[in-house]
Amino acid sequence: MVETREMVTAVGTLVCAVGIGFFMQAGDAAEQRYGGVGEVASVMPEGSQR
DSSP: OOOHHHHHHHHHHHHHHHHHHHHHHHHHHHHHHHOSSOOOOOOSOTTOOO
């Protein structure tokens, strides 16, 4: 019989894998929908230094 700790570990691993896959797929879909690499507006004032 599978111990409770092993079952929790297996379920946690599966949840993490599904979550990572979901975010990767959502990121790819967003890139296709909204476009890929483009110009990024700067939020720093022109005269300021980093």
